[in-house]
Amino acid sequence: MATRATTYIGDDWLVGEGEELSVENPTTEATIEVVRSASTTQVDAAVRAANAAFGGWRKLSTGDRAHVLQQAANQLETHTDEIARIMTIEGGKPLLENRDEIGWCVACLRFYSELARTSEGTVIPPIESTQLALVLKEPIGVVGAIVPWNYPLLLLFWKLAPALAAGNVVIVKPSELTPLSTVRVFELALAHLPTGVAQLVIGAGTVGQSLVEHPDVHCIAFTGSTPTGQWIARTAADTMKRLNLELGGKDAFIVCDDITDEVLDTAARGGVWAAYLNAGQVCTSAERFYVHASVYDDYVDRFVHHANAIRIGDPLADGTDLGPMVSAAQRERTERHVGDARDRGASVLTGGERFGDRGWFYRPTVLVDIGDDALVLDEETFGPVAPIVRVGSLDEAIARANASRYGLGANVYTRRLDYAMQCLRELRAGTVWINDPLTDNDAGPFGGFKMSGQGRELGAEGLEAFRETKHVHLDWEAQPKDWWYPY
């Protein structure tokens, strides 16, 4: 069968000229499709087309750009079911979660197309009364959007929507594990944009590297692992690219001593969801639980009960809560972390093993009595594993939560105002969720402290990430000044 054209440059669909890429179904381990990566020459052609398109796109009014983006949002919404199915087949996430993800993409497009219409800078007080002083916000230019596999469309639209709304042009590089949903989104919604404004180059990390190294790409927006983010930061220094990096996390989940009875059950259900959503492959998955000793035993019992109630299976089937992990490599990493914890004396209360004999499934796992030096309390696991640690006080919980090189998000369950205030002030994380884990808000910035990245997506900050700042100083009288030569 002829290889499909899956690279979109200018306004042409092309077959990639790079290496073959076999896209696999993580549920069946079968190959879905073999496509070809874009070559370095094709990436270069996309960068030229993007630079050619930039002038026209940035000159459109924000209202006209909003109109184009709203149409793309409508297209996306209309085709939700079709796209969600592709996402589930290539990524393994349950269909219902993928439908939700597309809904969030649509909302994000609509949010930024309107937000960009509200301001293009500010008027500031001038030095003298015959002057006008402005702070203008302008697009940066060509943005390379490098996207991972865990939320292949949401993490794309968190970049693409604000970047385009602000007047930039974008070249998208999806993960090699999940390119097919992005290809379909381009076919249905993005290929209708003016030529060169949104382009797609598929392939492995090397295609992303070509974007990072290219002198005519002006900004990189990246979500992925911390080591790749560090490489991008080092490499992008050569061309002084603007960077927005959303990297790994090791989020803490704190349960305070005031949480008892029904609320304790809610906190257990919330913890189970925060740990196992998308098989734990969420950058803000709860990966370390710190539970006060006075409620610990009861909390752990309830947590195990709810973990055991999760329905694992075919992610396309109604009623499935948990599908497979995305790849054999991701599951092996989870197994390594659980094995290491066991070797150091941890007990596995449930899970700790694969599910079924086909597909990259791993059972929801609860670990207790974990040694402080265990990998599972230190490195990002990115799998369905909940290590639950007993703590003696809220101070200890916060100290342990902060004793990580990561600082993406943190969760807390408490009904006490003083505890909530202490947590929201003292936790060193980009988002603190109190009594409602993992709820993103288009209007609220998302990103990490410390090794979890730099810059923010979403919110006004997420638009600012794709804007240059220009100070304009205008004097309409053009008179000579006393401080000029001769002194």
Ligand code: NDP
């Ligand atoms: P990577 O950081 O390797 O990949 C993320 C994206 O970057 C992908 O599109 C990838 O392409 C691309 N990429 C890889 N290398 C380069 C490079 N040198 N220059 C430019 N782009 C590059 O993450 P993985 O997908 O390998 O996942 C590994 C781990 O990363 C996970 O276990 C998890 O810990 C973390 N991760 C965190 C995410 C988050 O949301 N914070 C999301 C995904 C992963 P390709 O996939 O084709 O190699």
